Structure formats: structure tokens, C-alpha cells
Amino acid sequence: MANKIPHRLYLNENEIPKQWYNLRADMKEQPDPMLLPDGTVAQEEHIYPVFCKKLANQEFDSTTRFIDIPDEILSIYKVYRPAPLCRAYDLERTLGTPAKIYYKYEGNNTSGSHKLNSAVAQAYYAKDEGLKGITTETGAGQWGTALAEAAGYFGLDLVVYMVKVSYEQKPFRKAVMETFDAKVIASPSNTTNIGRAILEADPNNSGSLGTAISEAIEVAVTTEGYRYVLGSVLNQVLLHQSIIGLETELAMQKLGEYPDIVIGCAGGGSNLGGLVAPFMRDKITGKSNPRIIAVEPASCPSLTRGKYAYDFCDSGRTTPLAKMYTLGCGFKPSANHAGGLRYHGMSPIMSKLYHDGYMEAVAYEQTAVFEAAKLFAKRETILPAPESAHAIKGAIDEALKCKETGEAKTILFGLSGTGYFDLMAYTQHNEGTMTDYVPTDADLEASFKDLPQVG
């Protein structure tokens, strides 16, 4: 009973970081630059039609190590943060592992995930620039919900293009977004040129993040007073999400702990990049050498089976090109894939670090991931998001290795969100009807064929 380390450690409000940390400032080599479709290097002003200026500035800033968090953003962070650092005593006991398992729990807000950290920042900058509205895409719905919350707070209009398969599987995600006054449209839709073209070719297209991005950007650049915002992949998003890692680092310092292994689920890289930022810095600078592991779904395996190449960020092939691990911008995860982590690419920062050997990656099939999720739920009173459950599965596997070797390693993982909106997937798992899907090599080869010939 009398554990010196508490089950949940909350920092004090005045310990919430007042600056974001820009990992690029410490990287030995920078990610390759964004390119325009003609192969020339993109400049900051090229993305002004799409993004707010302040955010475009953050996107291109690879040298400022710490960036002040504006007071208006800090004051909202204080409403729902700090997020607790939790010790999974019950899970450790159940596994019989000598490992210490910690997790950073980011699901304690209506959006149910870490996405709110960047949503608040992006909505604030849009409001501060005098914009009328913003557009975005959402897959599983975490990002759309977070942005609806943030836009509602600042009184900005918001149009959300939601991947159709999620829109249909998660009717209540739409309801939450509408509660915060967002307009939610299933993608592909008839409201954009790109959506209409896709539907014409394939009326039953169930959508993809890449397509939803194309539609959201089209609306942003063609509507007066609107800009586009994105919940992952971008450098600016990883910057905002660094608050996860900074809080975790401080909380662990207070406990006299440091992780041997840091595990994050990996879709576009927003949670992963935010969580690992200070630990990756330590690894780059040689201060310490934690293992850093990205866990992705076997059905959308950008790191473990993708190509490190320039690719479009959207399916409509309208964005600049990013050098990243990609499955090809036309890749669509199988419709049986539950939850998020369905993006074809991966954050250029995380891609570069993975490419340079600073990070490992592992892929799991979803039935195994849901097993881990349910075990975790029963021990820790939190129903995890399927996304986050990938990190849980990774942590459990590492803890079980410790059980074999007898090593008392310190494992840290990111519990990026809750599964309240993923209950159709949980129902499938409860009823034994959930299936796995792994793309064949031929599937991927076909998808790689369309990679742009640049860079």
C-alpha cells in the first residue's frame, strides 16, 4: 500500500511548461526540406495561402530551441492540464513483471486525447490573425473534436472533413463536434472539386485522411478569411505537442526516475513526437541513451514497411512534398481498420530520426492491440483509445521481456487518449468479429508506384 511513488503524479499548475521545445534545434541533421511539386525548395511564404503566418513561421523555424507559449494558450492549458504521469502498479502486478511501467495520460478532456494541445494553439493563432474560420480533416475524430473544442472557445467557424468510414462508425463524434458548433462533412464529399472527382471514379470510396486533407485545403484556400489547420505530421504540431514530453520529463525528475524505454503510438507522429521530444534530445546529445519505440498498426505500416521518399501529404496531390516514410499518398488502410493511425505518411522529423537510427519501430495487428487495451482497462480504470492501445501493447511486450530476463527496466509510454468513441470497435472485439488485415507486398508496391519522381 505505502508506495513512495504515487499512482498518479500531477504537477502543480505553475509547473506547466511556459515554452514549447523545438527538437529540430538539437538535431544533428535536419529533415530534408519541403519541396514544391516542381522540385524546388518551398519557402515560408509559399504556404501562407494555406496556413496562418505565425504557424507557417513555426513550421520553418528549425533553430529556435524554445518558443514562448502565448498567455492566452497557457490559460486554456491550465483548464485541462497538467496531465498526470501514472504508475501502472496494477498492470505490473498482473503481468508479474519486475519492470516499472509509467504512462502519461492525455485523455482527460472532452476531445479525449492529446490533440487539444495543438488545437488550442492553432485556433488561437488563427483568431489572433483575425481569421473568420478554419478547415481541417479528421480520421477517427480525435483531432476534429479537439479542434471543435478550441474553435468553440475562440469563436471561430470550423469545417471538419471526416473520413467517411469513421463518420459512419462514430456517429457520436459528429455529435460532440456539433455541440461545439463545428460543421462536419463526410469525406469524400460533393462540396469540393477533389471530392467530386473521387466520388465520380468510385462512388463507394470510404475515404482516407489524405482525401479529407485535400478537401479541407481546397475549401481553406478558396474561402475568404479561412485557413487550414492540421492535427499531426507537421513540424508545428510536434512543437506544440512537446508539452507532453516536457511535463513527463519534469514529473519523472521529481520521482527520481528516467525511462529506459519510451514508447509511443505512431500515426502521423504528433503524440509520439511530443512525448519523446526531451528524451530524443538526450539521446541526440549523448546525455542518455533510452530506447525509443514507435508502435504502428500492421494495417498501415508507414515506418516498418514504407519508403523514405518525397511524397504528397494528401491524396489529391495538392500539397507541397515532404520527405517522409510513406506508403504512397494513394494508400488507404483496409476498412476493417479501427481507430486512427491511418495516415499514409509520418512526420518528417520522426521519419528523419528513424532513418538515422535514433528510433525503433514495431507494428501490431489490431486484435492483439485490443486484447492489450482490455487488459489495461481492467487494471487501470481507463478505457484506452485504439491508437493509444498500440503503445500499451508495446509496453506490455517490453514488460514481459523484462519478466523473462529479470530486468527491472523503467518503461514509459504515452496514453494519448480514451476510447469512449471507439465502442463499435470494442463491440466487435467483445463479440469476436474483429478481423486483422495486413497489406501484401504487392499492395504496397502498387501504392509506391505513384510516388512523385523528385528529391
Place this chain on the structure above:
Amino acid sequence: MANKIPHRLYLNENEIPKQWYNLRADMKEQPDPMLLPDGTVAQEEHIYPVFCKKLANQEFDSTTRFIDIPDEILSIYKVYRPAPLCRAYDLERTLGTPAKIYYKYEGNNTSGSHKLNSAVAQAYYAKDEGLKGITTETGAGQWGTALAEAAGYFGLDLVVYMVKVSYEQKPFRKAVMETFDAKVIASPSNTTNIGRAILEADPNNSGSLGTAISEAIEVAVTTEGYRYVLGSVLNQVLLHQSIIGLETELAMQKLGEYPDIVIGCAGGGSNLGGLVAPFMRDKITGKSNPRIIAVEPASCPSLTRGKYAYDFCDSGRTTPLAKMYTLGCGFKPSANHAGGLRYHGMSPIMSKLYHDGYMEAVAYEQTAVFEAAKLFAKRETILPAPESAHAIKGAIDEALKCKETGEAKTILFGLSGTGYFDLMAYTQHNEGTMTDYVPTDADLEASFKDLPQVG
């Protein structure tokens, strides 16, 4: 920005109370005793066939002021508690009120509500007594989910009778309970004599908490190794929920604060009774004199329009009789009523205190309650349960009175849970299709006719 009082105050783990507080020990007059249907006073042993012995003991213990929380329960409390005491700065600013608004947020666990506090206790005692399983009812699903979580933790079988209208409106509640291995049955059902009788008389009966209780008890008393557990109304439940008030009291002490007004939503009284316990003690003993306000739905107005009389605790008229504010055990709230707070009666302890003038009560219609919920969500990043939104509405109204009078009162309310499973109701409100319903005097008179003639 530099508020001395933080937005969220979390106690340290070692400050979680180690004893529950039994308000009865400080009441000037005790609630009237439970009666058997023949009018004689019930004794502890009369309820042994239904309840675990330790819980029956707590039910009848009106003298022990503090009761130790077993270590096994404390160790689970530490997984999801302490719950934060929050200062609603943003809501205050939006309302333009000089009042200080605090809320105790109990929704930070998978069950999404305070119900887990008693679920863990009751499941523990059942396991400790060597039982194989437990049965219960659930209305909106908070209690069933909490108990599923607790039973799953201790490896107990659990059968949940869920009010049919909620079962149909909230398919995902069932999914969560099943994720924790509970068996969920829509009530009235064909699995019990009482259910079959009700369905024979009215095949379209949409269920009530009273009916679900009858079914759950029937199964408990006729199944070897099973007992029944209940999420509200009972003395034992208020005892367990006192942890809400005790933590709140300590947190307010740390801030140098004391509430002028304490507001709780009122269904069966579990959240209300738990939150107000220490403040009610202060009021009874004359240490201070806060206003204590119960907020109930106008569609199920047991305190504001019910009779203070002996009544059955279930619709099947199988339980002992409790003296309480009741609408009659046959009362069924209109099917358009969203969320919980649909019980025909009210905790005998709370009923007695209300009857003796220690507490006020107010009733609101649900569209106004959802307005308050949405305003709160936009300012505080939490989507409230409809139940809890009654308390929000009460707090907002008191804060607006302060705006008129210029008084800087300290208002405390209980945010008992989140609304992740109430999105059909939010959708109705978003789309403008939500309706109100207030029973007519004739409706209530008809319902009162069946009150038992005892006491």
C-alpha cells in the same frame, strides 16, 4: 494569468481520505427506519438474503462517525483519485459574475462518474465474502459501467438490468460494460417473473429504475452465491460517496475557501449526499451555515413535488419500505427524459434532511439544462453528463443572482460525470428536437394512489 488559486487542485495521493464519513452520526434526528411490508421495523438480518453482510452492517450503522476504508479499496481509489477541485474561471468571466465558482470533477475514470467510488467498495465486500457474482440495475448506465469496472477488477460475475429506454438510446454503454465482461439485459426482460409480468401487461413498457431493481433483486435472491448491489439511495452508498465531500472539504481548506452555496444534482442522492456530507455536518452542528441545494429534473421531481412517505424502493414492490420523498414506486419518467435522475424516490437520509429544512431543492426542464451543459463545455473543456448539468444550471443561476446583487459568493457544485454516453441527447439538443415534459398534478396524484398504507 497569475491566479493564486489554480484552475485544478489535485490533492496528493496520501491525502485521499482513509475513512468514510457517516453523516447519520451527526444528524439531530435519524431517518425513519426501514419497514417490512407488514409494517414492522426491518432488522439487519432481514436484508442478508439481498445484501452482503458487511454492507448490510453499514446500512444499519447510524452511530459510527468514521469507518475505515479497507486497504484493497484504497489501493483502487489511488488509481483514479484524487478527483480535482476546479475553479471555473472561464465560466465566471463569461457570465460576468463576481461569484467564485468551484466544481468537484468526478468523471475522470472509464465509468465517467462518481459511481465508481461505491462500486469498488461494494464489489470488494462481495468478493471478500466469497460470493460468485452480483446483480444490479442501471438507468442511464453510469452505475452499471462503474460496477462492471469494479467487478471486472475483482473477477466477480455481474448481471446488469438496464432500463430499456436507456439500453436503446445508449448502445455503447452496453459495449463498455461488456468490455469489462458484464452481462447486460434490457429491463423489463423475460428473464425474471417480475419482468415477464410487466411485459405481459404492457409489451411496450420502456422500463424504469424501479423495475430493473426488482429484476436484479429477483435474480440475486434466487441464484446461489449471488447478492444484489445498488448504486444510490441507500445509506451505505452515501457513506462510500462521502469521499467526494471529504476530498472537497480538504481541498477548499488548502485554498482558504469555504462554500456559501453547495449544489448537487439529485436522483437517488448518491452524488448529492456524498458531496454535501461534511458541509451538511457543519450546518447541523452549527459550525457554519452554507445553503445546500439539490437540483432535480422537472420530469422526475421527487423532492419538489413528491410526498414524504413510506414507499417501496422498486416497482415490483418486493423491497422493504423506506421513508423518503417519492413520486410513487410506479412512477415512470416520460420517455423523452434524457440521462439519469429518473428514480421515483430519494435517499432516506437526504429526504429527512430536506424535510427538516437543512436543504433546498429546485427542478429544471431539460432543454435549459442542456443549454447550461453546452455553455459549460465550451468554457471548461469537459462535456458534462446530463445529470451533472443540472448542478451546472443551478450554479449558473446562483452566479447570475450574484451578478445582480454584486455579491462575490463562493459557489461549489458537483460535476459528477461526463456525457460521452449521452450524445444522442446532445444530438437532439443540437438539432432542436429535444422536448421538455413536466408531469401534471393529475399524473402525480394517480401515482401517489398506490403508496403503501403503513408508517
